[in-house]
Amino acid sequence: MKPIEAVNDFVVKFANVNGSGSASANQMFAKSILRMGVPATPRNIFPSNIQGLPTWYEIRVSEAGYLGARGGVDLMVQMNPQTWNQDVASIVPGGYLFHDSTRALPHGSLRSDINVIGVPLTQITSANYQLARELQLFKNVIYLGVLSALLDIEPEVFEQLFAEQFKGKDKLIAANVQAFKLGRTYAQEHLQCPIGLRVRRSDKVGDRIFVEGNSAVGLGMVYGGATVCAWYPITPSTSAVEGFTKWATRFRVDAETGEKKFAIIQAEDELSSIGMVIGAGWNGARAFTATSGPGISLMQEFIGLAYFAEIPAVLVDVQRAGPSTGMPTKTQQCDVLLCAYASHGDTKHVLLFPRDANECFEFGAAALDLADRLQTPIFLLTDLDIGMNERLVAPFAWDDSRHLDRGKVMTAEELEAGREFGRYTDVDGDGIAYRTYPGTHPTRGSFFTRGTSRDRKAIYTEDGAAYQDNMERLLRKFETAKSYVPTPLRKDAAKPTKLGAIYYGSTSDSMEEATEILAADGVDIDLLRVRAFPFNKSVDDFIAAHEQVFVVEQNRDAQLRTLLINEGDLNPRQLVRILHYDGTPITARQIAGQIRTSLGLDKAAQKEAAE
Amino acid sequence: MTYLPKPKLHHPELPKNDLGYTRRDYEGSISTLCAGCGHDSISAAIIHACYELALPPHRIAKLSGIGCSSKTPTYFLGASHGFNSVHGRMPSVLTGAAAANRDLIYLGVSGDGDSASIGLGQFAHAMRRGVNMTYIVENNGVYGLTKGQFSATADRGAKNKKGATNQDAPIDMISMAMLLGASFVGRSFSGDKTQLVPLIKAALAHKGPAFIDVISPCVTFNNHEGSTKSYDYVREHNEAVNFLDVILGRQEITVDYSPGSVEVVRQHDGSLIKLRKINSEYDVNDKIAAMEYVQKHQSKGEIVTGLLYVDSDSQDMHDHLGTSSTPLNAMDDAALVPGSAALAKLNASLR
Structure with missing residues (x-):
């Protein structure tokens, strides 16, 4: 077995127990890589649970800048015995398993084609700490110290991050640095450092920012002039309202009087939240709600009223699999048709499809302008993958000469x-x-x-x-x-081709990476990223200019494809479904594999598609 | 239809209120409800109350749900913006509207189907949220537009027009309103204008959620023998606790009443409610006693009417939320948009 050797290009996955304080340690790990100048993309994989169930945090390190999920794990940081078997099985051959070796390993559960790195984390922690909460939290910081040595991440980067996180609390900074050093020193003294996976300082992060889509939505609503937010808690949209609350509290509280230039009302249900948004919109305030698919289902009657009575409203739908509990903490693009034709009677609605947090901000503010200009509900369709994960995106920008466009209002x-x-x-x-x-x-x-x-x-x-x-x-x-509405963005292949692909939202990063994989195999594809419904004329032109167009999306029923066929009066045979809907984010390998299969290319493609 | 069409021109000597408006300026279009409908009397009482209070008609927003009662906002205050929303959902639309502009006067009109059945949840939450509004339920115990089904306020044992008996327990919106945080609660009868008009006036002047249940007989489907919401039944069982006058400004009360028979309540806007007590024991400031009194008489088949509870130090949703005294819908870009410099700083904190 040959251990994997890779610099700035690998996947690390943390397996933790929900509620153990691992989230902030893991986030710091991701940030340390960014501070080394290397793009890193984390994803939370979490259960419908507050404490005790398994949770994972997967980070793709990619100097080339690929932000989509990759699939496969090169280094598993296994901190949860509950999921030992599945975690060990997910490591690619030649990969690494880092685990807490305080207790003996379960019998017969180890593979021979992976590299096992054991550190007695619990033992080190209990030798140095007594309080229960300290035992839990510092264990996480100790494994950060170990990882810094294993992956060759500069310790100064972590020290700086501790100083920023606990600014003004010198005692906490010192305590965290000490725990970090415990782990780092142990690794240097007992393990071969670094391993085959390494982080090398680079300059590929640039001026990009690291932020969650939901937080960006909240900021977009502040910049877009929303003053009324009515909502009902539902995963994965809740943090969009938390984001609005945070930014509005920072920017919209009168310094002298303490008066708020916004009203956030937690409603009794989604019917009420959309009713309040419509009441506020009718009365001349900019208003929005954030919800997910089940909330949109409940709002149907009101959405129709707002459409026919022509009342501005913005609905943020952070899409997820549904219904009930469980799959709703997994991502999908499954509400496209629900929103496009929401409510009774002949209705059609404007949808916006941001690809990332930067567009969540931009389209969020734009949605409020569009709602006023068009006097109708506007849907901002994000998803769990965009909304609840921090991602490296272009910095937010605002043109100070821009004015809130209130549309046609007679004075x-x-x-x-x-x-x-x-x-x-x-x-x-x-x-x-x-x-x-x-x-x-x-x-x-x-x-x-x-x-x-x-x-x-x-x-x-x-x-x-x-x-x-x-x-x-x-x-x-x-x-x-x-x-x-925002126009579609076209990106043609290097060579002329009869193949095209249409995609949107959180599929974008993986789709663009897949195009590179396919181009290397000699399959050239022109790309069109749809950013809104109703579709711009250029969408029809793009389809007409290609023999075959793959429509790539994360739902079972090819919903955008249906919308294209329905609204564009197109030949369905021309549009090929490329779908992924198991709740995990779509990967470039899956897209490339399905496209190769659809084109009848080699069997290797089928193998990759299965990954 | 109750009214004959009236020409828009009116007698030049028609009295005017302090704003220079006549009563005609508070009217709306011609009612399309059945002749004799209690709801039309309530519309007339609203017109009367707004005229007497000299409210600028365009500063009132009238909102409703769906149903006979919810159609009535077309028939009064023609110069006001109105919103005929979704069945049972007037409270949420009104809440949003009130959040957007705290300076308008909000009048929500609903019925017993609209508020006690499909909209019970929204009614409850608007009360507990403290929305500054006058919430009038035109309560007739039946669904009119769908031809006479029992509503949730129909009394157990009441008979419908076809002779069937209602077996379900009634929802008592008065007790619920008090329990849920309404700071002004009254009940009246559409056939008793002298009691209803001042009650509406006091509610409109009240800050916070003011709830009025108005028993309003349905002449077509619920005005027969065996109904407990008919004109005859309500007249026979009306147990008024007080009559009231609303006095604007801070005028002295000069008229003498025998001791113990008059109580004066000052509302936050300075208006005074002068209560002429019928029951000298009844204390409108004591919520728990009021609830007990209402329940006790209800169990005897009596309908307690009048101003039943008022909290003169009430707060509203905007007080709870700490919102700006400038209405949110009147804020400009400078007040709302933080600008690019703030964004640059924010970007730096996200690296």
Whole structure:
């Protein structure tokens, strides 16, 4: 057996017990690699549990900058006896197993094709600490010390990270550095350091930031001017509201009076949270809710009302597998159709598909502008992979000359000057009518908001012609939306090709990496990353320009493909499903494997697809 | 229809309130409810109350759910923005609206189907959240638009039009409102304008969740022998604890009443509620006693009406949330957007 030798290109996975304080140690490990100038991408794999069940933290180290999940484990940091067998089995041949050797290994459970590194972590910890919480937390820091020696990570990097994390608490800094040194010294004295996997200082991180998508959504809502947030707790969206709370508290509390320029209301259920968002939007405040698929299911009736009554609202859907408990802590892109056609009657909605935290921020703020400009619900479709993992992304940017675009709102001055107001009158031909905020003018501009039974002046009518007239205007508005939403991004292969691929959201990193794998095999693919629905015309053009287009997504029913066929009136045979939906993030190898299989290429492809 | 169409022109000497508006300025379009519907009397009482309080009509937002009662906001306050929302969900829409602009006056109109069945949860949570609103339930014990099914406020043993008896226990929204944190709770009867108009006025002047249950007979489906929500039944079983007057500003009370028969409650906006007690023992500030009184009389088949409970030091949702005194919907970019310099600093902290 030949041990794996790799510099700045490997996968480390931590197997821990939920609630043991491992999360912050593991995050620090990921950050230490970033501080060495090497891109690293962590992913949380966690159960529906608060304490006691297994949890994993997987980090892909990639100097080449691949941020998608890779598959396979080169170094397993095994700290949870419950999952010993499956963890050991997941290590690639020639890989490494780091475990706590205080207690004897289970019999007959070791492979001969991996390298086993035992450190008596519990023994070292209990020799140095007494308090129960210390025993637990410092054990994690001790393994960081061991890993720094095994992987050749500069200890100064960790010392700096401790100093930042515990700023102002000198005692804690010293205690953590001491625990770290315990581990590092033990490794240097007892083990062969470094092992075949090494981190070498580089400069590939650049000015990128390391942040979770949900936190970025919350920040986007602050920058986009949201003042009302109504929500109901649901994994994996809860931290988006926590993000909004954190950033709003930092940026929107009056320094003198302590008054808040925002209102966050935890509702009794999702029906109520969307109702509050719609009430606030009707009344001229920017409002959003964050939820996941089951929440969108519950909001259906209100979404229809907002569509027909034309009320701005932003819904963040952090997608996950569903329903119930368990799979909902796993990622999917499974709410595309649910959101696109949400509610009763003929409805269609604007969807935005951010690829990462940077776009969560950008599209989050943009969603609030779009909601006001289009006077309709806007869905920001992220997922657990984007939302609940820290990722290396381009820094957030904001143009100070940008203004919050409130869309067509008639003011008291305009009404006073005698400007004609008809709430549902399409004066500009773009399908978008003027609205007024309640309380604007003593005698002009008031109207009664209801679903569909009204004419262009918002007067009650059950006349079929008036209904149809309004429905056609709503279609015109949807047409207008095509030019307002983020455009698709195209990236052509080096050589002309008849093959194309369409993808979106969290599939992006793996798709782009897969293209490189396939190009090396002589399979060239042009790429189109769809960033919004309704689809821009360039999507149809892209499909028309290719014989075969792979539609790559993380759900069972090829939902984006269905939407493309339905809205674009396309030939289904031209669009090939490339799907992954077991709850783990899609990998480049899986995509490349499925595409090769679909093209009838070699058997090796099938083998890789199975990985 | 209850009203004959009235021309928009009116007599030049029609009295005007302090804002220069006549009563006609508080009207809406013509009601499409059945002739004699209790709900129309409530609409008339709302018009009357708003006129007498001299509220600027456009500063009132009227919201409702779905049902006969929820149709009524079209029939009053034509110069106000209105919102006919989703069945049972008026409270959440109103809560969001109130969060967005704390300066408007919020009037929520609902029915017993809308609030006691499908919307029971939203009713409860709006009360406990302290939303500053007047919440009127036009309570007739039946579903009208779907032709006479029992609602959740129908009394056990009450008969429907076809003679079937309701077997389920009724939901008592008055007791629930008190229990859940409403800071103003009253009950009245659509047929008793002298009691209802001042009750609505006091509720509109109240800060915090003000809940009024108005028994409002359905002339088509629930006004027969055996109904406990008919005009005759309610008149016979009405157990009023007080009558009230609302006095704006800080006028002295000069009229003399015999000791113990008048109580004055000052609300946070300075308005005074002058209660003429019918039951001298009844204390509107004692929630627990009020709940006991209501329950005791209810068990005897009596309908307790009047101002039942008021907390004159009440707070509202904005106090709880600590929101800015400037309405959130009036804030500009400078107040809301932190800008690029703050973002650069934030980026640096994420490396």
